[in-house]
Amino acid sequence: MIDEILEFKTPKRIFFGNGAVKKVGVEAKKFGDKILIIAGKTVRKVGIVDKVRGYIEEESLDVDIFDRVKPEPTTDVFKECIEVLKDYDLAIGIGGGSSLDVTKASSALAKSEGSINDYIGIDKIKKEGIPKILIPTTSGSGSEVSHITVLTDEKGNKNAIYSKYLFSDISVVDPELTLTLPKKVTADTGFDALTHAIESYVSLKSNELTDVLALKAIELISESLRDAANIGNIKSRYNMSMASMLAGIAFVNSSLGAVHALAYPLGVKYHLAHGESNALMLPYVMKFNYNANPQKFKDIGKAMNSRDCIESVIKLARDVDIVSKMRDFGMKEEDIEEFSEIAMISKRLLKYNPREMRKDDAKKIYGEAW
Ligand SMILES: [Fe+2]
Known part of the structure; x- marks a missing residue:
């Protein structure tokens, strides 16, 4: 460790706290007069988009809304958004991971030539695009603090763009915006955040900086996911927003691992929410990884106030009504072969998993989770 040079990547600025969203108008004005809000219809319906628009209009800025973002956004949505954005000074993304991902890639590419598909991979974007402010309305994806955008192709496969130009100029994390989240979304996204934190903590790429963030998350x-899902009070929402952000910063600078790799094919074939498929795989992958770094898993237990971290994760999932077996989603035992094949494609994730995972290991883990 002591001969290593650490690099630590974050957005340029973060505002965090109840009411933080009120700062958006004043901050937006510093970037120009023409603002485009990018969101999905659900966020618009609950009034969050209008609220943000109000703060921007108070500063006498022009604001339009692009609300054609859908969950698991496809290449078409990105292309459309890039075209629209060319006439604006600033993009403001509001929503869950999907809206923020569309905002990040579209604003980053608004001044670049070619098709978005040319930029899939690592560091392919060569110049700065249009500035962006990101406002999450869920507590899970960590997209507001990451430099990653996930896009889905016509066949349902997911590709990722990694670029420093995807980091936000400002991330505004306001826990009050998550108060209207339904129980299921809270539970699923909360488990995505928990998976980010655990995978980041045990990753081979973890370091002192990412460890403190991951453990706190x-x-x-x-401490708070049960209340956030079952009661939804502001204290638990606050803690979940903080945890999700910390876990996001941790995994950006460390890595995700085999849970995300194994969860991926489940989502593609059976259309599970991202957090839901992570929740399914998490305890079984933890069991597989345990002996690769028992001390770290003991630390996780301590952070969860428990002697057995795997048992605690299973209990937490049960307490927020997350379904725990693949068969409960109609998955078939015959799927396991195909899933194991596809999971092995995620080499970038498996590379930093604390224990080497081969196809046969994946099959065994799916067998237990099935
Ligand atoms: Fe995730």
Whole structure:
């Protein structure tokens, strides 16, 4: 460790706290007069988009809304958004991971030539695009603090763009915006955040900086996800927003691992929410990884106030009504072969998993989860 040079990547600025969204108008004005809000219809319906628009109009800025973002956004949505954005000074993304991902890639590419498909991969974007402010309305994806955008192709496969130009100019994390989230979304996205924190903590790429963030996130989620999902009070929402952000910064600078790799094919074939498929795989992958770094798993247990971190994760899932077996989603035992094949494609994730995972290992883990 001591001969390593750490690099630590984050957005340029973060505002965090109840009411933080009120700062958006004043901050937006510093970037120009023409603002485009990018969101999905659900966020618009609950009034969050109008609220943000109000703060921007108070500063006498022009604001339009692009609300054609859907979950698991496809290449078409990105292309459309890039075209629209060319006439604006600033993009403001509001929503869950999908809206923020569309905002990030579209604003980053608004001044680049060619098709978005040319930029899939690592560091393919060569110049700065249009500035962006990101406002998450869920507590899970960590997209507001990451430099990753996930896009879905026509066949349902997911590709990712990694670029420093995807980091936000400002991330505004306001826990009050998550108060209207339904129980299921809270539980699923909360488990995505927990998976980010745990995978980041045990990753071979983890370091002192990412470890403190990941452990704090695990502690907060263990303390607050039940209340956030079952009661939805502001204290638990606050802790989940903080945890999700911390876990996001942790995994950006460390890595995700085999849970995300194994969860991926489930989502593609059976259209599970991202957090839901992670929740399914998490305890079984933890069991597989445990002996690769028992101390780290003991630390996770301590952060969860428990002697057995795997048992605690299973209990937490049960307490927020997350379904725990693949067969409950109609998955078939015959799917396991195909899933194991596809999971192995995620080499970038498996590379930093604390224990080497081969196809046969994946099959065994799916067998247990089935
Ligand atoms: Fe995730």
